[in-house]
Amino acid sequence: MAELYGESPLAAHAEELAGSSVPGQLRLSEVAFTAQVTLRVDPKSPAAERIGTALGAMLPNQAGQVARTERLLVAWLGPDEWLLIGPEGEADQLQTTLTQALGDEHGAVVDVSAHRTIIEVSGLRAPELLAKGCALDLHRRNFGPDRCAQTLLARAGVLLLCREAEPPSYWIFVRASFARYLADWLRDAAAEYHQTR
Known part of the structure; x- marks a missing residue:
C-alpha cells in the first residue's frame, strides 16, 4: 500500500518566497497545513x-x-x-x-483545510506591498489587528486577515489553485524593495 504524503501548494516555492523577503522590511512565507x-x-x-x-x-x-x-x-x-x-x-x-x-x-x-493555503506578509513594507494589488485601506486605524475582509488581491479572491499592527503582519487565505499565481505576483511586487535597501 502506498504511503500517504501531503505537500502544501507552495512547498516547492518556499525558497523563492524567502528570497523575496527584505530583512527588516518585508517577509514572505507560507503558513501551511492549518x-x-x-x-x-x-x-x-x-x-x-x-x-x-x-x-x-x-x-x-x-x-x-x-x-x-x-x-x-x-x-x-x-x-x-x-x-x-x-x-x-x-x-x-x-x-x-x-x-x-x-x-x-x-x-x-x-x-475546508485543503481549500486554501495561507501566505504571510509581514514587516514595515507589508501594507505598502499589499496596497499595490488591493483596494482596501490597510492603514492600522481602518484595518488593524483582529480585522479581516474578503477582497481581491491582484485579481485573486482572498480572505485578508491582519494579525499584528507593529510590525504589520497579514495572513492571506488564497485558494490552492491560485496560490502559485499570487505568490509570483507578491514576489514580483516586492522586487523594488531589494533595490532600495
Whole structure:
C-alpha cells in the first residue's frame, strides 16, 4: 500500500518566497497545513451561544471582526458564517466540538483545510506591498489587528486577515489553485524593495 504524503501548494516555492523577503522590511512565507473549518449557524440561536462557550470565545457579530483564543482564530465571513483557523491536525477535533455544540439545531460545519493555503506578509513594507494589488485601506486605524475582509488581491479572491499592527503582519487565505499565481505576483511586487535597501 502506498504511503500517504501531503505537500502544501507552495512547498516547492518556499525558497523563492524567502528570497523575496527584505530583512527588516518585508517577509514572505507560507503558513501551511492549518486546520480550517467553516461554520454556518444563526448567530441569535442558543447553538451559537453554546458554540462560543465550547470555543472559549463568542462568535464575532460585526463585519470584519476576528476573535482569538489561545489556539484559534474565528473570522467573520458573513452574518451567519465564520472561518475557524487552528493548528495543523486539529480540524477533526474542532469539527467534533462544533457539531456537538450545534446539537440538533440548523447549521453546518465543514472542514475546508485543503481549500486554501495561507501566505504571510509581514514587516514595515507589508501594507505598502499589499496596497499595490488591493483596494482596501490597510492603514492600522481602518484595518488593524483582529480585522479581516474578503477582497481581491491582484485579481485573486482572498480572505485578508491582519494579525499584528507593529510590525504589520497579514495572513492571506488564497485558494490552492491560485496560490502559485499570487505568490509570483507578491514576489514580483516586492522586487523594488531589494533595490532600495
